[in-house]
Structure formats: structure tokens, C-alpha cells
Amino acid sequence: MDKFNSLKGIAAPLPIVNIDTDMIIPKQFLKTIKRTGLGVSLFYEMRYDNDGNLIKDFVLNTSPFDQSKILVAGDNFGCGSSREHAPWSLKDFGIKCVISTSFADIFYNNCFQNGILPIVVSPDQLDQLMMAAKNQIEFNIDLPEQTVKAGNHSINFEIEEYRKDRLLQGLDDIGITLGYQDKISAYEEEKKNKKPWLFKDN
Amino acid sequence: MSNQGPKTLFDKIWSEHLVGQREDGTSLLYIDRHLVHEVTSPQAFEGLKISNRPVHRPEATIAVADHNVPTINRQNIEDPQSKIQVETLAKNTKEHGIQYFDLMDQRQGIVHIIGPEQGITQPGMTIVCGDSHTSTHGAFGALAFGIGTSEVEHVLATQTIVQNPAKNMRISVNGDLPFGVNSKDLILYIIGEIGTAGGTGHVIEYAGSSIMGLSMEGRMTICNMSIEAGARAGLISPDQTTFNYIKGRPYAPGADHWDQAVEYWSSLPSDNDANYDHEIVIDSSEIDPMVTWGTSPEDVVSVKGLVPNPSSAQTENKKKSIERSLEYMGLKPGTKITDIKLDKIFIGSCTNGRIEDLRKVASIVKDKKIASHVQAMIVPGSGLVKKQAEEEGLDIILKDAGFEWREAGCSMCLGMNPDQLKPGERCASTSNRNFEGRQGRGGRTHLMSPELAAASAITGNISDIRDFT
Numbered sequence: 276m277d278k279f280n281s282l283k284g285i286a287a288p289l290p291i292v293n294i295d296t297d298m299i300i301p302k303q304f305l306k307t308i309k310r311t312g313l314g315v316s317l318f319y320e321m322r323y324d325n326d327g328n329l330i331k332d333f334v335l336n337t338s339p340f341d342q343s344k345i346l347v348a349g350d351n352f353g354c355g356s357s358r359e360h361a362p363w364s365l366k367d368f369g370i371k372c373v374i375s376t377s378f379a380d381i382f383y384n385n386c387f388q389n390g391i392l393p394i395v396v397s398p399d400q401l402d403q404l405m406m407a408a409k410n411q412i413e414f415n416i417d418l419p420e421q422t423v424k425a426g427n428h429s430i431n432f433e434i435e436e437y438r439k440d441r442l443l444q445g446l447d448d449i450g451i452t453l454g455y456q457d458k459i460s461a462y463e464e465e466k467k468n469k470k471p472w473l474f475k476d477n
Numbered sequence: 478m479s480n481q482g483p484k485t486l487f488d489k490i491w492s493e494h495l496v497g498q499r500e501d502g503t504s505l506l507y508i509d510r511h512l513v514h515e516v517t518s519p520q521a522f523e524g525l526k527i528s529n530r531p532v533h534r535p536e537a538t539i540a541v542a543d544h545n546v547p548t549i550n551r552q553n554i555e556d557p558q559s560k561i562q563v564e565t566l567a568k569n570t571k572e573h574g575i576q577y578f579d580l581m582d583q584r585q586g587i588v589h590i591i592g593p594e595q596g597i598t599q600p601g602m603t604i605v606c607g608d609s610h611t612s613t614h615g616a617f618g619a620l621a622f623g624i625g626t627s628e629v630e631h632v633l634a635t636q637t638i639v640q641n642p643a644k645n646m647r648i649s650v651n652g653d654l655p656f657g658v659n660s661k662d663l664i665l666y667i668i669g670e671i672g673t674a675g676g677t678g679h680v681i682e683y684a685g686s687s688i689m690g691l692s693m694e695g696r697m698t699i700c701n702m703s704i705e706a707g708a709r710a711g712l713i714s715p716d717q718t719t720f721n722y723i724k725g726r727p728y729a730p731g732a733d734h735w736d737q738a739v740e741y742w743s744s745l746p747s748d749n750d751a752n753y754d755h756e757i758v759i760d761s762s763e764i765d766p767m768v769t770w771g772t773s774p775e776d777v778v779s780v781k782g783l784v785p786n787p788s789s790a791q792t793e794n795k796k797k798s799i800e801r802s803l804e805y806m807g808l809k810p811g812t813k814i815t816d817i818k819l820d821k822i823f824i825g826s827c828t829n830g831r832i833e834d835l836r837k838v839a840s841i842v843k844d845k846k847i848a849s850h851v852q853a854m855i856v857p858g859s860g861l862v863k864k865q866a867e868e869e870g871l872d873i874i875l876k877d878a879g880f881e882w883r884e885a886g887c888s889m890c891l892g893m894n895p896d897q898l899k900p901g902e903r904c905a906s907t908s909n910r911n912f913e914g915r916q917g918r919g920g921r922t923h924l925m926s927p928e929l930a931a932a933s934a935i936t937g938n939i940s941d942i943r944d945f946t
Binding site: 320388435 | 801
């Protein structure tokens with residue numbers, strides 16, 4: 276997995292609440308059997324009209340925001356479907372960090388599987404960062420220090436230690452868990468005796 | 478979470494499935510059953526292949542194609558991408574020795590309908606699927622939640638998942654349900670009360686006499702939409718209603734283990750003095766039949782109510798959000814909900830595609846005709862639901878009323894197959910999401926119960942079942 280350490284650049288403001296994963300990547304793009312190539316379809320219905328032409332005033336279609344690596348968005352970002360295509364499409368577009376007041380649980384987990392940093396800030400801080408993003412002020416995100424800096428604003432954010440480590444080191448989660456194979460086998464042996472109906476071959 | 482003292486249902490399932498702590502402090506939770514469908518699994522199988530990792534316990538996984546499948550003309554999937562996705566699932570499951578219900582198998586259907594139907598879903602289990610509506614299975618007192626594709630790969634490779642404990646929330650709904658009010662209205666009302674982020678970080682346990690009085694079908698509708706309240710999972714205590722439903726189903730514990738299983742299941746309900754991080758109590762007599770007016774499941778109102786006015790919003794953000802929804806939905810503030818004219822009716826989905834839902838619809842539309850300007854379709858949740866309905870003659874009643882009678886699948890709940898709304902079309906839907914574009918670009922969705930959708934099909938407007946004779 277890609278590592279994440281720090282990030283510098285302008286941020287795209289998207290002041291809409293409850294941005295769901297259907298908005299991030301609509302259903303017609305879920306038919307792929309690959310993880311890549313979804314960036315062009317990110318926010319498809321907001322980015323393109325019925326004829327497939329770019330909608331010029333949508334933020335990610337305007338310069339310099341079309342090069343943003345950071346997104347600042349309204350509350351409850353990533354709600355709805357569990358589709359990992361949402362973080363895949365953000366990543367493929369080039370977005371590596373999303374800032375909001377809250378994230379839906381599954382989306383939040385999915386970000387960390389893909390080297391994307393979701394940052395939770397307070398409503399007041401979001402207002403400040405949204406304004407800074409609109410004014411094209413450069414953001415500086417430092418994961419080891421857990422800070423977002425933009426102009427005069429310097430914000431500390433919380434992140435669980437294990438998630439931080441995984442991003443910093445780009446660790447393979449399955450590889451780590453397979454290191455606990457003995458414990459998994461021991462658990463299965465114990466439960467086969469205690470709850471035998473769960474271990475009948477289907 | 479301490480091992481001592483009173484425990485919630487969630488706490489009990491959690492501690493029973495804890496394999497251990499990893500060095501990074503996270504918990505490894507054992508997964509009893511893994512459900513897989515065609516949309517969120519191909520990249521997981523590809524990942525296993527790249528890393529040359531086997532499936533840890535193939536017999537704990539069950540697969541079915543549901544999202545992409547056509548509901549007419551099953552023999553041929555016209556969309557080449559959909560076809561590849563379905564074929565990829567067949568190939569991957571065969572390669573790894575995973576049970577797969579193919580499109581011609583009568584047991585095929587929406588993954589969250591067939592788990593319970595086959596008796597795969599049982600109390601006290603942990604169940605995951607790369608699908609947010611996995612919360613449905615919580616109706617059996619199983620800890621069931623949706624995961625991303627990377628986690629699907631993790632479960633395939635290790636039969637575990639990396640988790641931190643959720644917070645406990647209990648929502649108690651007490652009292653007899655008023656006439657015309659059922660499980661869909663309860664859950665829409667709850668989402669309206671707590672909001673689509675109200676359950677974030679929590680597992681919601683539903684309790685109280687209104688909930689425990691529901692059938693398993695009704696309980697599944699409630700737990701299904703827990704994700705729409707942002708919850709990680711929904712749970713309902715297993716009881717005799719649960720055991721009666723499971724007994725005798727193909728994957729249920731057999732006679733050799735039945736008593737032992739029931740004894741264990743009976744130990745699962747939350748202890749009386751268990752502690753919850755958050756408690757909500759609702760009196761069911763307050764609840765009307767509910768309908769959504771906007772583009773988020775929290776945008777609910779009584780069917781007797783009006784489309785809200787943005788100027789009455791408490792915050793600027795909320796005002797903007799209402800304005801955006803109303804523009805998308807093509808609705809004016811103050812419009813009576815029952816004055817909203819419909820183009821389509823969709824009955825089906827993992828929320829309301831079970832036999833009980835079809836029976837309700839049939840009883841309402843019997844000997845009536847749908848309004849001439851609406852198109853109405855009914856998509857059974859599984860091949861077996863369809864068969865049961867046909868044995869009861871429901872298909873005849875529904876077709877006589879003007880409904881299209883389709884094959885099983887997710888269909889117009891998300892429109893990955895050809896069943897979609899056209900721009901501007903307005904649909905009464907028994908599904909779970911009214912997001913912008915969900916049922917088709919520019920499509921306008923009003924979520925409601927099967928009873929309301931049936932009544933609305935007949936009148937052609939959103940209708941209150943209580944006014945309907």
C-alpha cells in the first residue's frame with residue numbers, strides 16, 4: 276500500500292453535507308473488475324452533463340482545483356454504500372486527503388486501505404478550512420505531527436495510533452494478520468467443540 | 478470493555494469472537510460467515526492471486542450474483558461488463574471451492590434475502606459482506622456489517638477482520654403499532670429522528686414491545702436500514718420468533734445440534750442492567766406512515782405532512798441542503814405529500830423484497846388496477862420468494878392489477894441492471910436509498926413501505942394507506 280507522510284497543496288472546497296458514495300462514484304462504474312481507472316468518473320453526475328461534457332463550474336473541473344490532492348467537504352462524508360470504488364476513484368483522481376466534520380464508518384476504514392488520510396475537524400475548523408480552500412491558500416498536512424496548516428490556521432487532528440502507523444509505513448494488513456495464524460487456528464479448534472453447528476461443511 | 482459485569486448482546490458476540498489483540502492494539506475478530514456478490518469481490522480475489530494466498534476456510538463463504546442481474550430474460554446478460562462481472566464470480570468461486578448459487582438456481586436472489594432464507598444467518602454469528610446492507614442479518618441477533626473490498630480480501634485470506642469495538646446504542650420502541658404503521662415506517666421515523674450520521678461508530682440494538690412484536694421479515698427491514706442511520710450494525714435479540722424462523726432451513730443446525738444451538742442463542746440477549754452509551758425511547762403511537770421527500774433517508778415526513786420549507790431550517794447548512802434536495806426532487810415547499818404525482822412504483826430490494834411484503838401488496842391491490850399513468854414493477858428478493866408467491870397465486874393478483882412480475886435481484890434499488898429511472902421520473906420505492914441518481918440519473922425517489930407503495934400504485938399519487946379503501 277502507498278505510504279502517506281505529508282502533503283502540500285491547494286484544497287478543493289465541496290461544501291455539501293451527506294456526500295454519499297453514490298455521488299462519489301455512481302453505479303455504472305462499479306462494473307469494473309479492476310481497482311484503477313476510476314478517477315475520470317469521480318463525482319460523475321456533478322462533473323459531467325447528460326451528454327458527457329464537463330460542467331464548467333463544478334469545483335473539480337476548474338483550475339487550479341482540478342489538480343487538488345485535498346478535498347474539504349461537509350459533514351458525514353462517504354455515507355451509504357460500502358463500495359471501495361469511492362476511495363479508489365478519489366485516489367485515481369489524485370486526492371490523498373479528505374477533511375470533514377465526520378465520515379461514515381465503512382468509507383473511513385476503506386480510506387486507510389488505500390493510503391488516503393481522512394481528517395476529522397470541528398465545525399468551526401471546517402468553516403475556516405473551507406474558506407481557506409476557496410481562497411486557494413496552500414494547505415500543509417503533516418501526519419507525524421497530526422497537523423493541518425493553512426494560512427494563519429494551524430489545526431491538530433486526532434487519529435488512532437495503529438491507523439497512523441499503517442499509513443506512515445504503508446503496511447499490508449493481511450500480511451500482519453497472517454502472522455497470527457496460530458491464534459486463528461487455536462480459536463477454530465476451541466469453537467469446533469463449543470459450537471459444532473458452526474463448523475458443519477456447507 | 479470489561480469481561481466482568483452485565484453485557485449487551487453486542488458485547489457478548491464481540492467477546493465470543495475475539496481471536497486476540499494484534500501488536501498494534503487492534504482486535505482480530507473471527508468471522509463465522511462471509512457472503513460474497515459479484516460487484517465488490519473481483520478485486521479481492523485478484524489480490525489473493527497476486528499475493529498467492531489461498532482462501533482460509535472456503536466453506537464459511539457463500540456467493541451469489543444479485544446486483545447486475547437482469548430481471549427479465551435471465552439467459553443472457555446483455556451488458557458486456559455486467560456479464561464479465563457475473564462470470565468472474567462464477568470462476569473465482571469455482572477456483573476456490575466456494576458455494577455459489579448461479580443465476581439459474583432457484584436459490585439465487587439478493588444476498589441479504591437468501592442468507593436468512595437458507596438458514597445461513599443464525600444468532601450469535603459474525604457475518605460480513607462487501608455490502609452495506611449486511612446490517613439486515615442483525616435481525617437474528619447476529620453481528621453483521623458491511624465491509625470494503627480490501628476487507629473482503631482480508632476475510633477470505635484469514636477468516637478474521639481487524640476491528641475496534643463499537644459503542645452501544647439502544648433504541649426502544651414501545652406500544653402497539655397504530656393501524657397502517659409497520660416496520661418500514663418505524664425505521665424511517667428513527668432515521669428522521671437521529672439523522673443519517675446519528676448511529677456513526679455505534680451498533681444499534683432495537684428493543685421494546687413494538688420491535689419484539691415484529692415478524693422476522695419486519696425485523697430484517699429495521700436492521701437493514703441501520704446503515705442509513707450511519708450505524709455499523711443493527712441488532713435485535715433472538716427469541717422464539719427467531720428460532721421458529723430458522724428451524725428446518727437448509728443450513729440451519731440439524732437435529733443433532735439444534736438444542737445445543739438454541740441453548741446458546743438463548744444466552745445472547747442483553748443483560749437487564751447492561752450499560753449503553755446512548756439510549757433513545759420512542760412511543761410508537763407517535764408514528765405515522767412515513768415517506769421521504771428529499772435525497773437523504775433522514776428527509777422523512779408523515780404521509781399526512783407537507784414538503785418542508787428551507788426557511789424553517791435551524792442552520793444555514795441545513796437550509797442549503799434542503800434547497801438542493803428540493804431542486805433535485807422538483808418539489809415546492811408546502812406541497813401536500815399526497816399531492817405528489819408518481820411515474821413509477823418499485824417493490825422489492827433487500828429492505829422489502831420478502832414474501833410478507835409481497836403478500837401485503839397483493840392484499841391491497843387485489844381486484845384493483847394501477848393508475849393508467851404509472852408503471853409498476855415487483856421484483857421478488859429471491860427465486861424462492863418468487864416461487865412461494867406463485868404458489869400462493871400472488872403473481873396472478875399482481876399481474877391482474879397491472880404490475881410487472883420480474884425475476885429476483887437488486888434491480889431498481891440501485892439500477893446496475895437495466896431497471897432504472899429516467900431523468901425527472903418520480904418513483905415510489907420500497908428500497909433503502911433516495912440519494913441523487915441512485916435509481917438512475919435524475920431519477921426522483923420517495924422511500925416508503927410496501928403498503929404505501931401499493932396504495933400509491935392504485936391512485937397514482939403518494940397515498941396514505943389509512944385513507945385507502
